[in-house]
Amino acid sequence: xxxxxxxxxxxxxxxxxxxxxxxxxxxxxxxxxxxxxxxxxxxxxxxxxxxxxxxxxxxxxxxxxxxxxxxxxxxxxxxxxxxxxxxxxxxxxxxxxxxxxxxxxxxxxxxxxxxxxxxxxxxxxxxxxxxxxxxxxxxxxxxxxxxxxxxxxxxxxxxxxxxxxxxxxxxxxxxxxxxxxxxxxxxxxxxxxxxxxxxxxxxxxxxxxxxxxxxxxxxxxxxxxxxxxxxxxxxxxxxxxxx
Numbered sequence: 001x002x003x004x005x006x007x008x009x010x011x012x013x014x015x016x017x018x019x020x021x022x023x024x025x026x027x028x029x030x031x032x033x034x035x036x037x038x039x040x041x042x043x044x045x046x047x048x049x050x051x052x053x054x055x056x057x058x059x060x061x062x063x064x065x066x067x068x069x070x071x072x073x074x075x076x077x078x079x080x081x082x083x084x085x086x087x088x089x090x091x092x093x094x095x096x097x098x099x100x101x102x103x104x105x106x107x108x109x110x111x112x113x114x115x116x117x118x119x120x121x122x123x124x125x126x127x128x129x130x131x132x133x134x135x136x137x138x139x140x141x142x143x144x145x146x147x148x149x150x151x152x153x154x155x156x157x158x159x160x161x162x163x164x165x166x167x168x169x170x171x172x173x174x175x176x177x178x179x180x181x182x183x184x185x186x187x188x189x190x191x192x193x194x195x196x197x198x199x200x201x202x203x204x205x206x207x208x209x210x211x212x213x214x215x216x217x218x219x220x221x222x223x224x225x226x227x228x229x230x231x232x233x234x235x236x237x238x239x240x241x242x243x
Contacts (some may be wrong), residue, residue, distance in 0.1 A: 013082070018099075024208050028211065030195055052189075058150070064102075065093045066181070068106075068171075069105070071116070085166045100132070105175050115158070116162070122239075133150055133188065134152050136155065213242050214239040214242045
């Protein structure tokens with residue numbers, strides 16, 4: 001991965017847009033994205049089993065800061081080089097715009113999660129630099145003392161940091177079945193995470209409302225006295241015509 005990378009879209013989203021997106025759960029965001037691009041049913045979101053640190057937290061929305069790590073074996077590089085790589089990552093993490101979400105790919109394959117990138121200290125470092133959460137196929141630990149308000153989605157819960165070290169940052173990663181580029185807009189909650197295309201982000205709240213209106217017709221039909229296959233089928237057909 002390059003030591004430096006373009007980390008942001010040409011124009012950062014407004015605070016109002018980010019706030020509106022935080023008010024929506026991640027499954028609803030996925031539904032809304034599909035209205036603009038039906039092919040997004042097949043990619044752009046997490047698909048692997050994961051642990052959510054704080055299921056009761058509201059959704060988080062931020063710009064991806066990508067990093068690759070290993071922990072099963074110590075780095076073959078000199079300690080000074082490992083340290084400099086870590087410091088370079090922190091500079092990258094702090095680059096505007098924010099808020100940011102760290103997307104951490106553990107490269108240890110079948111041993112991913114052997115050592116944890118996330119714990120009390122690293123979560124507080126990230127939080128101090130404007131990062132509000134992380135998504136990783138690797139592990140997390142120190143669950144009761146992770147930085148206040150910080151959200152984590154992780155593939156593994158483990159007790160040790162092992163030989164954790166940064167391999168590279170700022171490039172493309174794949175985490176829990178979701179491909180992410182540096183600067184991508186990430187939405188995440190207890191269900192998982194999804195990449196939101198920047199060009200439709202401001203229009204998603206309206207699309208979510210449309211999906212809700214369509215679903216209401218179906219749900220009302222299901223809850224109606226004397227509901228039948230015919231009445232529910234009619235409601236499904238009518239819902240597709242709702243604008």
